[in-house]
Amino acid sequence: MIxxxxxxxxPQGFHVRPTKTFVEKASAxxxxxxxxxxxxxxxxxxxxxxxxxxxxxxxEVTLEIDGEQEQEAMEALGPLFGQIHx
Amino acid sequence: xxxxxxxxxxxxxxGIVIAKAYVAEAxxxxxxxxxxANPAAEEARLDAAIAKARAELEAIKNDxxxxxxxxxxxIFEGHLLLLEDPDLIDGIREKLTxxxxxxxYALYExxxxxxEVLQSMxxxxxxxxxxxxxxxxxxIMSHLRGVPHASLSSIAEPCVVVARDLTPSDTAQLxxxxxxxxxxxxxxxxxxxxxxxxxxxxxxxVGAGEAVLAIRAGATVILDAVEGRVxxxxxxxxxxxxxxxxxxxxxxxxxxxxxxxxxxxxxxGHRVELAANIGSVKDLEKVLDNGAEAIGLFRTExxxxxxxxxxxxxEQYQTYKHVLEKMNGKPVxxxxxDIGGDKELPYLGLPKESNPFLGERAxxxxxxxxxxxxxxxxxxxxxxxxxxxxxxxxxxxxxEEWLAAKRLLDEEREKLKAEGAKVADRIETGIMIEIxxxxxxxxxxxxxxxxxxxxxxxLIQYTMAADRMNETVSxxxxxxxxxxxxxxxxxxxxxxxxxxWVGMCGExxxxxxxxxxxxxxxLHEFSMSAGSVLPARRQIASLSRExxxxxxxxALRMSGHAEVKEFVQQQRRSVTV
Numbered sequence: 001m002i003x004x005x006x007x008x009x010x011p012q013g014f015h016v017r018p019t020k021t022f023v024e025k026a027s028a029x030x031x032x033x034x035x036x037x038x039x040x041x042x043x044x045x046x047x048x049x050x051x052x053x054x055x056x057x058x059x060e061v062t063l064e065i066d067g068e069q070e071q072e073a074m075e076a077l078g079p080l081f082g083q084i085h086x
Numbered sequence: 087x088x089x090x091x092x093x094x095x096x097x098x099x100x101g102i103v104i105a106k107a108y109v110a111e112a113x114x115x116x117x118x119x120x121x122x123a124n125p126a127a128e129e130a131r132l133d134a135a136i137a138k139a140r141a142e143l144e145a146i147k148n149d150x151x152x153x154x155x156x157x158x159x160x161i162f163e164g165h166l167l168l169l170e171d172p173d174l175i176d177g178i179r180e181k182l183t184x185x186x187x188x189x190x191y192a193l194y195e196x197x198x199x200x201x202e203v204l205q206s207m208x209x210x211x212x213x214x215x216x217x218x219x220x221x222x223x224x225x226i227m228s229h230l231r232g233v234p235h236a237s238l239s240s241i242a243e244p245c246v247v248v249a250r251d252l253t254p255s256d257t258a259q260l261x262x263x264x265x266x267x268x269x270x271x272x273x274x275x276x277x278x279x280x281x282x283x284x285x286x287x288x289x290x291x292v293g294a295g296e297a298v299l300a301i302r303a304g305a306t307v308i309l310d311a312v313e314g315r316v317x318x319x320x321x322x323x324x325x326x327x328x329x330x331x332x333x334x335x336x337x338x339x340x341x342x343x344x345x346x347x348x349x350x351x352x353x354x355g356h357r358v359e360l361a362a363n364i365g366s367v368k369d370l371e372k373v374l375d376n377g378a379e380a381i382g383l384f385r386t387e388x389x390x391x392x393x394x395x396x397x398x399x400x401e402q403y404q405t406y407k408h409v410l411e412k413m414n415g416k417p418v419x420x421x422x423x424d425i426g427g428d429k430e431l432p433y434l435g436l437p438k439e440s441n442p443f444l445g446e447r448a449x450x451x452x453x454x455x456x457x458x459x460x461x462x463x464x465x466x467x468x469x470x471x472x473x474x475x476x477x478x479x480x481x482x483x484x485x486e487e488w489l490a491a492k493r494l495l496d497e498e499r500e501k502l503k504a505e506g507a508k509v510a511d512r513i514e515t516g517i518m519i520e521i522x523x524x525x526x527x528x529x530x531x532x533x534x535x536x537x538x539x540x541x542x543x544x545l546i547q548y549t550m551a552a553d554r555m556n557e558t559v560s561x562x563x564x565x566x567x568x569x570x571x572x573x574x575x576x577x578x579x580x581x582x583x584x585x586x587w588v589g590m591c592g593e594x595x596x597x598x599x600x601x602x603x604x605x606x607x608x609l610h611e612f613s614m615s616a617g618s619v620l621p622a623r624r625q626i627a628s629l630s631r632e633x634x635x636x637x638x639x640x641a642l643r644m645s646g647h648a649e650v651k652e653f654v655q656q657q658r659r660s661v662t663v
Contacts, residue, residue: 048174
């Protein structure tokens with residue numbers, strides 16, 4: 001299992017659109033992907049659960065990835081937190 | 087009936103409608119806890135209901151894309167995604183199997199769990215996502231039960247829809263041949279239904295509270311989605327008043343809409359540029375909707391405010407890049423950090439100053455704190471590869487400050503190039519004129535800047551020596567005072583002699599009394615709040631540059647603000663009559 005922490009850049013936090021992008025990418029990987037914010041951990045392949053994390057700008061979000069292609073998944077998903085989305 | 091108080095609400099999508107009320111029944115089905123004999127059969131029922139919901143949503147999505155554009159129809163893509171959400175769908179399945187309950191009950195309980203969490207969130211945007219879960223789970227539920235999903239698409243006479251709330255699919259399916267507007271009890275400007283109302287250009291008042299539920303079907307309703315008010319059963323006088331208001335509003339709107347994608351040209355063919363001021367990426371939609379030709383001022387302070395540490399270079403780069411890409415080649419003037427004065431940043435621990443407006447603010451601060459300034463310059467330089475960027479330094483008083491800022495910019499450019507980063511070959515770089523010293527000596531800057539932008543809010547404050555936060559001296563805020571007009575003229579003349587352009591990005595640029603004078607003085611670019619762009623374009627189209635050149639000369643010699651204003655109004659009347 002690997003894990004890494006990222007700071008969220010989007011002014012409106014990680015709301016619907018960025019979440020959708022994230023979940024679509026996450027769902028393409030076979031490994032297990034968990035997202036942790038403020039102590040709460042959810043399934044990174046569920047947009048609904050991701051939204052319940054209420055990720056805001058400046059939040060430190062940890063990605064915990066376990067299984068096949070975990071390194072590729074980290075490289076594909078981590079940078080999404082540092083980008084500006086609409 | 088006696089005159090009643092109007093119901094106040096949030097004007098979510100502007101316009102005025104007078105029509106009969108159509109009261110949408112709220113649908114709230116709560117299944118009873120019932121055990122099911124055969125979980126496999128329940129799961130099959132669930133799958134069938136989901137498949138039907140999916141087909142229905144596909145159809146709504148395609149229809150919405152055709153009516154309001156693919157970007158707004160994205161909401162339904164989100165709904166389709168919910169039908170595949172592992173935590174929602176597998177959650178229902180697990181409940182079916184482990185608790186041995188009906189599909190209806192498992193669906194209700196699972197969806198309700200998410201709805202409650204979302205409704206309790208601090209963030210308004212996330213709270214509203216509860217509506218999506220309700221919309222989607224309600225759709226599956228109606229297929230499970232075999233009853234049609236309640237829909238407003240069957241409305242067949244002109245009306246204002248009155249509802250507790252409208253789901254995105256309700257709103258997207260409104261038949262605009264009949265539905266002229268809507269009012270809801272709950273909701274905000276950023277609810278899906280409010281956003282959709284704006285794309286459909288249908289007037290809407292949301293969040294009007296419980297009073298909405300008392301509106302009878304068939305009652306005459308005036309929906310004032312300009313002021314955010316709903317009048318129910320209005321008096322004949324009120325009705326007459328609103329019929330006139332509606333006619334004027336609709337005429338004005340139609341006129342302005344025609345100007346949206348047009349250039350800004352005076353009656354005698356003189357072209358100027360109308361730009362918008364923005365404070366964050368959230369303002370971009372308004373800029374594009376109002377047909378601004380550029381962004382004349384992007385205040386970058388928001389990036390630094392409302393947080394506990396400095397934004398990184400990367401964070402800033404992403405923001406600037408996003409704005410440049412959205413503007414798609416149109417000019418974007420980004421102003422470097424302008425903190426101090428009335429804008430404080432607690433985490434920088436700056437000392438309290440007794441005269442902050444005369445203290446270490448804006449460029450003065452940036453030049454001393456290169457650790458803050460250089461990352462911003464780097465972010466700007468990197469972003470320049472993605473559009474038409476112009477960089478502007480605020481609060482320049484003397485030439486040395488401008489040269490120092492320019493030197494830092496050039497140094498960072500060389501470093502980035504050495505690192506192999508992409509930077510635009512040429513980036514126009516200019517200064518804000520907001521200190522009288524810079525206005526008076528504009529000619530000494532004109533040789534080596536690419537442009538000036540006059541920041542009138544501060545220029546007036548410093549010229550009049552009147553704190554703009556102090557109400558007792560607010561009478562000195564006199565944009566059309568000859569002293570201000572003369573400074574503006576000096577700046578424009580200095581720039582013209584050197585072949586440079588001049589913009590204005592203070593309140594004055596969008597002021598209808600000032601606009602004719604500024605056109606006469608030869609201002610090249612007017613930057614204002616996005617909502618003022620179309621009215622300004624219409625006004626400029628009615629003005630003759632040559633005539634106002636002479637009028638402006640006259641105004642410069644007048645004795646005061648009142649005389650200038652009176653003169654401008656007289657001239658405007660004599661032309662329009």
